Amino acid sequence: MTPKIARYLAVHQPATPCLVLDVDRVEENFRALRTALPLARVYYAVKANPAPQILERLAGLGSSFDAAGIEEVEACLAAGAAARSISFGNTIKKASAIARAHAAGVDMFAFDSAEELEKLARHAPGSRVYCRILVENAGADWPLSRKFGTTLEHAGELMRRAGALGLDPYGLSFHVGSQQTSTASYEAAIGRVAMLFTDLRDAGVNLRMVNLGGGFPVRYRDEVPGIDRFADAIMAAMTEHFGNALPEMLVEPGRFIAGDAGVVSAEVVLVCRKGSDPVRWVYLDIGRFGGLAETEGEAIKYRFTTAHDGGATGPVAIAGPTCDGADILYERTPYRLPLALQSGDRVEIQATGAYVTTYASQRFNGFAPLAEHYI
Numbered sequence: 235m236t237p238k239i240a241r242y243l244a245v246h247q248p249a250t251p252c253l254v255l256d257v258d259r260v261e262e263n264f265r266a267l268r269t270a271l272p273l274a275r276v277y278y279a280v281k282a283n284p285a286p287q288i289l290e291r292l293a294g295l296g297s298s299f300d301a302a303g304i305e306e307v308e309a310c311l312a313a314g315a316a317a318r319s320i321s322f323g324n325t326i327k328k329a330s331a332i333a334r335a336h337a338a339g340v341d342m343f344a345f346d347s348a349e350e351l352e353k354l355a356r357h358a359p360g361s362r363v364y365c366r367i368l369v370e371n372a373g374a375d376w377p378l379s380r381k382f383g384t385t386l387e388h389a390g391e392l393m394r395r396a397g398a399l400g401l402d403p404y405g406l407s408f409h410v411g412s413q414q415t416s417t418a419s420y421e422a423a424i425g426r427v428a429m430l431f432t433d434l435r436d437a438g439v440n441l442r443m444v445n446l447g448g449g450f451p452v453r454y455r456d457e458v459p460g461i462d463r464f465a466d467a468i469m470a471a472m473t474e475h476f477g478n479a480l481p482e483m484l485v486e487p488g489r490f491i492a493g494d495a496g497v498v499s500a501e502v503v504l505v506c507r508k509g510s511d512p513v514r515w516v517y518l519d520i521g522r523f524g525g526l527a528e529t530e531g532e533a534i535k536y537r538f539t540t541a542h543d544g545g546a547t548g549p550v551a552i553a554g555p556t557c558d559g560a561d562i563l564y565e566r567t568p569y570r571l572p573l574a575l576q577s578g579d580r581v582e583i584q585a586t587g588a589y590v591t592t593y594a595s596q597r598f599n600g601f602a603p604l605a606e607h608y609i
């Protein structure tokens with residue numbers, strides 16, 4: 235938590251649950267990434283946190299944007315982003331959304347199927363297109379599964395067809411999975427992309443861009459490698475495979491930019507034990523449906539802090555406040571919280587600036603969506 239957030243919480247004691255996000259930290263993260271990877275253009279993945287305060291700050295810093303839907307495209311434009319700085323990065327788009335984005339001046343689109351490529355040709359003629367390839371997500375705490383991307387061979391076929399359809403075959407993309415803690419997956423993916431660049435060049439199609447996706451991790455409960463480690467591994471792999479003919483490089487960080495800029499402040503609703511089991515159940519006023527959706531499968535392991543930290547601790551299961559049995563944050567993952575913790579206490583959930591506010595449900599059990607304070 236930044237000193238600014240700590241001060242805000244102490245002075246204002248905002249009603250819980252709420253997210254307090256320090257927009258200066260967003261800027262610091264953006265600058266850190268740009269410094270680490272000066273040859274890559276940064277496209278902020280808007281879905282991580284689409285708050286106008288974040289988009290405006292990033293637009294002012296010269297960031298570009300990766301939008302998943304037409305509403306996100308429009309949010310970027312409203313925040314002052316140039317249409318040419320927006321990539322419509324979802325490979326699954328309604329025809330009407332493509333047409334609206336194209337009419338607004340967006341000229342860069344992702345795809346991973348022949349069917350989507352044809353939609354782009356019809357509704358966004360002349361645009362730059364890039365094909366997403368399927369890569370290993372090993373090492374990612376929040377993998378993106380087989381839903382997106384296609385095989386190298388199929389991608390090659392589609393990129394050869396793009397020109398004939400009146401589109402500009404611009405490049406290739408991949409995503410190694412979110413909260414990726416290993417550099418090896420980037421290195422392997424770059425090798426695959428480079429192979430296809432060569433094959434296509436031999437076929438007369440000269441791609442110009444590699445989109446390295448997002449995935450850069452945030453420190454939750456466990457330490458993660460710093461951004462420099464990823465940048466060094468990426469540049470070494472790019473140089474190894476492309477030599478002096480480096481293509482344009484794009485990165486699409488979401489979590490890395492917004493994650494550690496925010497803190498959720500929550501209240502303990504109940505602490506109790508079930509019979510003689512030593513594990514205490516700690517129920518908070520935010521859970522799976524209040525925005526902490528990435529605790530699904532206990533995948534993302536948030537770090538909790540309390541005013542009792544430093545005192546004796548004991549094992550806990552941590553759950554949300556709703557009447558849904560799935561609303562458990564951690565039961566299998568060993569967590570410990572202070573023995574002094576009791577109902578009414580505040581708990582801070584660290585590094586919750588990304589993938590929280592937009593996951594909050596609408597009034598499930600009557601609970602209002604998460605309040606947000608951008609400072």
Ligand SMILES: *Cc1c(COP(=O)(O)O)cnc(C)c1O
Nearest residue numbers: 279412413448449486487488489
């Ligand atoms: C979600 C997403 C990102 C951002 O991923 P992070 O792991 O948050 O950096 C980037 N690109 C695409 C295409 C995505 O779907």
